[in-house]
Amino acid sequence: MTLRDAPDGAPVVVGVDDSPLSLTAVRLAAREAAAHDRPLRIVHTFNWIAAPTEPTPEEPRRPAERLLARCADAAAEAQPGITTSCALIEGAVLTTLLRESGSAALLVIGDGGLGRDPAVPADSDATAVQIAARAGCTVLVGRDRLPAAGSVLVGVDGSPASLTALDFAFDTACRRTVDLVVVQVWDAVDSTGRLPPEAADRLAEAMAPWQRKYPSVAVTQHVRAGDPESALLDEASRAQAVVVSARGDEPWRGMLGAVSQAMLYHSPAPVFVVRNPHELYIQE
Numbered sequence: 270m271t272l273r274d275a276p277d278g279a280p281v282v283v284g285v286d287d288s289p290l291s292l293t294a295v296r297l298a299a300r301e302a303a304a305h306d307r308p309l310r311i312v313h314t315f316n317w318i319a320a321p322t323e324p325t326p327e328e329p330r331r332p333a334e335r336l337l338a339r340c341a342d343a344a345a346e347a348q349p350g351i352t353t354s355c356a357l358i359e360g361a362v363l364t365t366l367l368r369e370s371g372s373a374a375l376l377v378i379g380d381g382g383l384g385r386d387p388a389v390p391a392d393s394d395a396t397a398v399q400i401a402a403r404a405g406c407t408v409l410v411g412r413d414r415l416p417a418a419g420s421v422l423v424g425v426d427g428s429p430a431s432l433t434a435l436d437f438a439f440d441t442a443c444r445r446t447v448d449l450v451v452v453q454v455w456d457a458v459d460s461t462g463r464l465p466p467e468a469a470d471r472l473a474e475a476m477a478p479w480q481r482k483y484p485s486v487a488v489t490q491h492v493r494a495g496d497p498e499s500a501l502l503d504e505a506s507r508a509q510a511v512v513v514s515a516r517g518d519e520p521w522r523g524m525l526g527a528v529s530q531a532m533l534y535h536s537p538a539p540v541f542v543v544r545n546p547h548e549l550y551i552q553e
Contacts, residue, residue: 272305273440275374275406280310280354282373284366284400285340287332290379294411295340297539298377299348301409304444307374308352311340314365315357333357363399370404377409383534401533401542402515402525407437408542416538420448420489422508424501424528427453427475430514434543435475438512439483441541448487450504451476457494468492498531505536512541 272281283298285291295311302309315333337355344353358365370376381397401408423438425431435451442449455468469492480488493500505511516526525533525542532540 272301272307272374272407275307278308279372279374280308281305281375281377282310282312282366282369283340283377284362284369285311285313285336286362286379287336288379290381290411290413291336291340292343293413293415294377294379295343296347296415297409297411298375299344299351299353301375301377302351303348305374308354309344310369310373311337311344311353311355312365312369313337313340313355313357314360314362316359316361330357363396366400367403367405370400370406370408373406375407375409376400376404377411380410380412380533383410398525398530398533401529401540404542404544407544410533410540410542412537412539416509418447419507419509419538420450421445421510421512422450422452422501422504422538423512424452424454424497425472425475426497427471428514430516430543430545432475433545434512434514434541435479437541437543439479439486441510441512442486443483445509446485447509448489450489450491450508452491452493452497452500452504454493454495454497454500464492464494497528498535501528501532502535505532505538508538510541511536511538512543514543514545 281298281302283294299309313333313336341353341355378397378400381395383395383397397410401410421438421442423435425435438449453472455464457463472490472492511532513529513532515529529542
């Protein structure tokens with residue numbers, strides 16, 4: 270589902286904390302809000318526990334309010350003219366952001382250091398992974414730096430979910446006026462790694478409707494043998510954004526498929542985890 274399909278007025282929501290990564294996430298979110306003519310909503314959560322020595326119940330709010338002000342300034346500097354609001358919400362981060370995702374056009378978060386730690390296990394309970402797995406809208410997971418110039422990269426496997434991601438990727442490339450790189454992986458027909466003869470034709474056939482819909486987008490198609498995770502990571506270093514479906518053609522794997530997990534852990538570029546419109550989010 271592209272952002273244009275979200276209800277009118279649905280905001281781009283960005284979750285922030287006091288880490289430097291949050292300002293990068295805010296700038297990414299502001300860019301998406303401007304590109305899609307949507308308001309930006311900056312959300313910070315905190316848990317306040319009263320202490321006997323605490324002078325007033327308002328004291329814990331002051332650093333949080335200053336943080337939100339810095340984030341609002343960063344958004345205005347990155348994209349002057351966008352409509353921005355801030356929300357300071359008491360509660361757990363995961364629960365709050367999942368709830369926010371139910372009415373958002375896009376949810377943007379930092380990766381919490383995932384991209385810097387290759388040892389993160391596949392069953393990690395990191396907040397970024399949990400949100401990407403369970404959100405009720407598409408999620409953009411930012412890295413610690415804004416992406417450099419490059420193409421938009423998308424992986425497809427022929428499943429309905431991956432075609433939704435493909436539509437999102439075409440729309441993103443069109444709005445950013447950049448090239449699109451499409452990667453599809455097939456099982457080799459023999460030990461030499463030779464691809465089935467119909468592989469390239471099948472991908473070209475799948476691309477045709479979107480190339481007619483987005484004639485201005487230059488597309489490079491790669492058909493490869495091997496595993497999808499390695500194929501996408503080979504291209505990710507040259508991309509400004511990676512687009513994957515949440516589960517691809519293996520929904521039995523859980524809330525996130527192997528490819529989307531691999532991109533979250535290892536892609537150097539920001540990752541869009543795209544959800545179909547009918548997928549429901551889960552609250553704690």
